[in-house]
Amino acid sequence: xxxxxxxxxxxxxxxxxxxxxxxxxxxxxxxxxxxxxxxxxxxxxxxxxxxxxxxxxxxxxxxxxxxxxxxxxxxxxxxxxxxxxxxxxxxxxxxxxxxxxxxxxxxxxxxxxxxxxxxxxxxxxxxxxxxxxxxxxxxxxxxxxxxxxxxxxxxxxxxxxxxxxxxxxxxxxxxxxxxxxxxxxxxxxxxxxxxxxxxxxxxxxxxxxxxxxxxxxxxxxxxxxxxxxxxxxxxxxxxxxxxxxxxxxxxxxxxxxxxxxxxxxxxxxxxxxxxxxxxxxxxxxxxxxxxxxxxxxxxxxxxxxxxxxxxxxxxxxxxxxxxxxxxxxxxxxxxxxxxxxxxxxxxxxxxxxxxxxxxxxxxxxxxxxxxxxxxxxxxxxxxxxxxxxxxxxxxxxxxxxxxxxxxxxxxxxxxxxxxxxxxxxxxxxxxxxxxxxxxxxxxxxxxxxxxxxxxxxxxxxxxxxxxxxxxxxxxxxxxxxxxxxxxxxxxxxxxxxxxxxxxxxxxxxxxxx
Numbered sequence: 001x002x003x004x005x006x007x008x009x010x011x012x013x014x015x016x017x018x019x020x021x022x023x024x025x026x027x028x029x030x031x032x033x034x035x036x037x038x039x040x041x042x043x044x045x046x047x048x049x050x051x052x053x054x055x056x057x058x059x060x061x062x063x064x065x066x067x068x069x070x071x072x073x074x075x076x077x078x079x080x081x082x083x084x085x086x087x088x089x090x091x092x093x094x095x096x097x098x099x100x101x102x103x104x105x106x107x108x109x110x111x112x113x114x115x116x117x118x119x120x121x122x123x124x125x126x127x128x129x130x131x132x133x134x135x136x137x138x139x140x141x142x143x144x145x146x147x148x149x150x151x152x153x154x155x156x157x158x159x160x161x162x163x164x165x166x167x168x169x170x171x172x173x174x175x176x177x178x179x180x181x182x183x184x185x186x187x188x189x190x191x192x193x194x195x196x197x198x199x200x201x202x203x204x205x206x207x208x209x210x211x212x213x214x215x216x217x218x219x220x221x222x223x224x225x226x227x228x229x230x231x232x233x234x235x236x237x238x239x240x241x242x243x244x245x246x247x248x249x250x251x252x253x254x255x256x257x258x259x260x261x262x263x264x265x266x267x268x269x270x271x272x273x274x275x276x277x278x279x280x281x282x283x284x285x286x287x288x289x290x291x292x293x294x295x296x297x298x299x300x301x302x303x304x305x306x307x308x309x310x311x312x313x314x315x316x317x318x319x320x321x322x323x324x325x326x327x328x329x330x331x332x333x334x335x336x337x338x339x340x341x342x343x344x345x346x347x348x349x350x351x352x353x354x355x356x357x358x359x360x361x362x363x364x365x366x367x368x369x370x371x372x373x374x375x376x377x378x379x380x381x382x383x384x385x386x387x388x389x390x391x392x393x394x395x396x397x398x399x400x401x402x403x404x405x406x407x408x409x410x411x412x413x414x415x416x417x418x419x420x421x422x423x424x425x426x427x428x429x430x431x432x433x434x435x436x437x438x439x440x441x442x443x444x445x446x447x448x449x450x451x452x453x454x455x456x457x458x459x460x461x462x463x464x465x466x467x468x469x470x471x472x473x474x475x476x477x478x479x480x481x482x483x484x485x486x487x488x489x490x491x492x493x494x495x496x497x498x499x500x501x502x503x504x505x506x507x508x509x510x511x512x513x
Contacts, residue, residue, distance in 0.1 A: 031080035031173045039073030054136040061089045074107040078178035081138040089133040099124040151219040156226040160195035174209040191221040225260040225293035236302040244277045261291035310376040311340040319384040343372035361386045398463045406470045408440040426452025436465045443469040
């Protein structure tokens with residue numbers, strides 16, 4: 001009976017076959033075979049924890065004073081382990097490490113004469129001399145391990161390995177023949193014709209040793225799409241709070257490609273928008289892109305719910321007033337009502353343009369604007385029409401009244417004086433403002449306001465009293481010479497006049513005759 005093993009470097013190991021031991025050969029359930037070439041069977045193998053020790057005379061410690069070393073012994077070790085370690089038993093320090101290269105011979109045939117244990121491999125040699133007490137062992141390598149019964153290997157569909165490269169991972173080991181990897185054949189290969197298609201395919205390896213003991217290894221190769229879909233970064237979405245975006249609309253413009261799959265699913269993984277779609281703010285949506293080959297890409301998309309609605313201006317936008325009315329711009333603005341659904345702060349209107357002139361009749365325009373905190377602006381035109389609806393009025397001039405300062409009029413006398421100056425008669429004439437009284441003797445101009453009635457119409461009158469300063473006259477100085485001259489001229493004038501009258505009368509009388 002014999003033992004055969006399939007090994008896969010890189011963490012794969014499979015025990016296969018039945019253990020068969022010959023009396024000159026020692027093997028364990030690891031890829032190590034010890035064969036006695038010469039001498040007694042004093043060497044053996046022992047597995048302990050992570051190491052495989054070479055036992056000499058039943059002891060793990062080899063002492064250079066052991067009498068068995070003086071017997072002629074030679075062994076060959078075949079192994080997949082790469083290095084043999086020689087370690088001092090007392091200190092644990094490594095004396096040396098020997099490259100094995102597949103096989104190694106250890107010989108004590110000349111120890112009696114030289115005191116040397118010889119180690120020889122294909123590319124290394126070492127003589128152990130006066131060594132004291134040492135351990136000889138192989139470290140179990142993580143580079144090789146037994147493969148599981150349902151072994152599955154994975155290859156990338158974009159870069160599928162050839163079957164030869166994949167099978168090169170396996171090592172076939174026989175407990176007698178040693179490494180028989182070169183004898184491995186492929187019995188079943190479902191992978192090669194399908195290596196560009198995703199799926200799982202059976203491969204069967206078969207190997208036979210020199211005794212024609214045959215072992216098969218079934219393993220599976222999964223051709224897998226290893227690349228996740230490539231998704232273009234989606235643009236942020238800006239949407240008015242007056243509108244609502246559906247989940248389908250969120251993903252309809254997502255652009256995704258895949259190296260292999262043509263069946264890509266795009267779905268919403270998570271989102272916080274749908275609960276409050278009409279509340280201004282930023283929301284995050286996580287979008288899942290699945291190629292249905294086990295590869296998923298997640299992308300993030302931002303939804304900005306914005307206020308793009310301008311405030312509403314309500315109130316009175318047309319005014320009709322007369323030239324006698326008073327209407328200020330502040331009164332117009334204060335009469336407006338500003339509403340905004342989102343911005344609840346106090347919004348203050350402002351004047352954009354204005355040609356309003358209260359003193360000029362005609363149509364006037366006032367352009368009012370208002371903005372919310374998101375800079376949405378509303379404007380409204382206000383029209384003010386100013387008309388003149390007052391008919392013309394006739395006035396009668398009342399001449400100013402002159403009074404000397406030494407002449408005083410009481411109220412009743414003053415009323416009679418003014419009434420005598422008026423060209424028309426009013427009933428119940430009354431003085432309403434009198435600046436003259438108490439200033440009778442002070443030169444100046446004083447206003448008098450009166451009111452009276454003509455039938456049922458009240459008429460207001462205004463006039464002025466002028467108080468003149470009194471000037472005293474000086475007594476004239478008599479000039480006799482001048483007086484006589486005046487008397488002569490006066491007498492001559494009177495005489496000439498009488499003569500003229502007589503002549504005119506005579507002429508008229510003669511014409512009558």
